[in-house]
Amino acid sequence: MAEKTPLRPVDSYTAQEVMEIAxxxxxxxxxxxxxxxxxxxxxxxxxxTLARERARG
Structure with missing residues (x-):
């Protein structure tokens, strides 16, 4: 069984990580x-949309 990734605050994800999730x-x-x-x-x-906003910021 695969290990779960530890929970992270939403604000800690980069634009690239958010896009990969999408x-x-x-x-x-x-x-x-x-x-x-x-x-x-x-x-x-x-x-x-969140990823695009983070990439701009």
């Missing part, structure tokens, strides 16, 4: 990754 969510959409499959598009868009 990409994994899209890739694993049908598996219920993080959120129910029907919520994946909204979740992914929110993550991508």
């Amino acid at each position: 990409q994994r969510a899209e890739w694993r959409r049908g598996e219920g990754f993080i959120v129910p499959p029907a919520s994946v598009p909204l979740y992914v868009e929110a993550l991508k």
Whole structure:
């Protein structure tokens, strides 16, 4: 069994890390990754927006 990553504050994630999470969510959409499959598009868009904002800042 894979080890879970320790919890981190949301503010500690870099723009690249947030974008990678969004990409994994899209890739694993049908598996219920993080959120129910029907919520994946909204979740992914929110993550991508957050990543863009952090990259600018």
